[in-house]
Amino acid sequence: MRFKACSSAFRRFPMNGFATEPPKGGTTNLSMRIVLLGALLVFSARASLASDDTFAQAQAAYNAGRYAEASMLYEQLIDNNVANVAVRYNLANAHFKNGDLPQAVWNYRKAWQSAPRDPDIRANLHFALNAAGAAEPVPPALQRFFQTLSQTEWIGLAVGAYIAFTLLLILGLSIAPAKRTLAKLSLLPAAMILVAAGGWWNWRELALNPEAVVVKAGATAFFGPLAGSTAHYKVPLAAIVRQRGTNDKGWLEIEYDGQRGWIKEEYIRRVSP
């Protein structure tokens, strides 16, 4: 045991000519942590500066009309795990200006899922779909309501309502005279929890029945999952469709403009997570 402890100490503090005795473990750990934290801060600051720089270059390329270059730079940011909605939205703009409508719509829709109330995203998505001659998805009223907040916002609302609900109940238990009033008040956060659960489920359903954008020209929805099946309807390039089913031969059942049909997987690119 002693030998083991000793050897592990040597491993942690390699001997050098100046070392007379091993430093105390607690102090060293703390200083190492501080160094690591500092390194991490420096690294993240440099990464942030690099992102700023790339973003500025992309904006400059866009403003100069070099849309392909702007797209590449925005995509570079996304490849570097940047998750800001502004980058996704600007990338969509660059694709649109570059004439690549499917990629533009795909990125607008992706951005919209993170920021569903952003008027710029909604306006540009509407414009891009109109330019593509594609029908805009029109969800029912309840679904539209649930789409006013993003999934994260609904979770935040649910957590807030849950805390308010428990606090009101705790107060109701502790303050006997106000028990009834507080119990009635607690119904409000309880209802909010239910609504937030509905909102969360609305976005969760996107993972179960994902949205996709038609990225290949000539997409035709068939009545059955078979190449020789009767053509049902044409799906315009850049149209947003909703996946409703799948089979193991690479066919997807989609819904577009209220009509269902089967389409080959290669024609679409999935938007939903």
Add this chain to the structure above:
Amino acid sequence: MVASAFAADVQMSVEKPLISLLDRTVLKIEFIDTQGDAVDIPDVDGLNIQYQGQSSETRIVNFKSSSKIVHNYIVTPTKVGDYTIGPVVCTYRGGQKEVSTQLRVIKPQDDKEAQQISEIMFSRIATDREAPYVHEPFDLDLKVYIRDGVQIDGNFSLRGGMPESGMEGELKWEVTGQDRTDRNGTIFNVYTLHTTAKTLTAGTFTFRPEVQVNVVVPRQNRRPYGFDDPFFGDFFGRQETRPIVLDCNTLDVAVQSVPTELRPASYTGGVGVFDFDVDVAPSQLKAGEPITVKMRISGDGNLSQITPPAIAANHDLKLYEARSLPASNPNEVRFEQVVIPKSDSVTEIPAISFSYFNTKTADFRTLTKGPFPVTVEAMPQQAAQVIASIPSTVQQKTEILGRDIVYLKPAPKVWKKTTDIVWYRTKPFHFALALPALFLLAVAGATSKRNALANDVARARRQKAPKAARKNVARAEQALRQNNEAAFYEALWYTLAAYFGHRLNLAPGEVSLPVVLARLPQEAAALESLFNTIEQRRYGFHSNGGKSKDEMKSLLRQLTATLKKCERIKL
């Protein structure tokens, strides 16, 4: 008991093995007493075979059941001839089978010459502009030729064949005319469909519309019950329609981009042939008062893409943003701009130029109106005019023109990473999420206990019993240390009285050996000994003084041990 007595089999058949060119039939692949997926039918030149879906059927005959899964395909001929459909290999549970079937297609009854559908009906598309410019509207005419004698229901639907992208909006086709024409000695009814197209980008746009018409043909299945009289005709639905997609030529339209050379500075995106009018009012006003400049652009072209012509900036003029006005005429667009002269030195509103690309002459044209003379009086000295205030005409809601996408977003203040863990997926959050619920449970438990104790005296006293006993035991220990026998035994008695009084919910005077024994018979011997000994010592029946301290200690141990045992007994 119903039993299945049929062997699994696969069969292919056509509903009608003999049809005419304008007819169609249903091809069936039947999986009998087994299951199987639809199969791809190999292409047959002259036949169009399309999968329609599946149906299933179960029959019970003489208590024996038979089930069938049928995959249906619609077969539409495009040429006359004898055809073999298949062979195709059908895989089913239990094996494979190669199946095929025969079909004969003959000429239609009313047309002895046509060998193909495309000889009976077809469509042709043409345009008035072979090489239009971006945003320039161009006409598309689609003519549908139907051989005289063939009846259609008059509905035309375009199933595709249009450019997938780059077009501005969806093409709206309208039937604009019907005519008859002679084509190689055959009379055709010609239906003309018209639309106007505009493109968003330059490049070659290919049009090959797939026009579907519904041909009216006599119903094949005659009624067997005596209504086969021409009198009843369509009243009983003796006719039905067959959808047929027409052959069409390919039209390539090479759309040119608007040249960048010699493009005037005042060019605002107009492509077409336009007129330009400007109206300025009022022409007499005081400095700081608004002048409304109304601009009207009319003509043929991409009116919706034109942005307002600019008024030259002047330090004596304050210019507000131009806004679009609703126009009653679809061939014109109107703009309105408010201009405020800041001083009486303004004598005119500068000339306004509108430049556009003329598609007829293939060059840029500039139309200039003005300058417009105005008389501006100086403001009275006492009143300082706030030039920046927006006149009421400008305060109206600005119309969203929607001619282009919204601008870029600025750089974010904080860079988020996809690798960042979302707050609601962290362990501390999950832990913290449980805290309010746990706290609520704790408060609920405490409140419930408090309420229970408030309503149940016996239970409340029961909980006080150990504490009361410990207090008196402490007094006894103190008396023992002081060698005060009287106080010691007194304390022991009070220990018993306090403990059992609380434990058994008795009044202080009610604690006696019989009462305690009645409730706690398990410790009868120990309790009897304790009660008797303490009572004897308490009232002075001491045996001897020398042994008393050890005896007292022993008695105290016995008391605490007995009380601990009693504490564990459930009543």
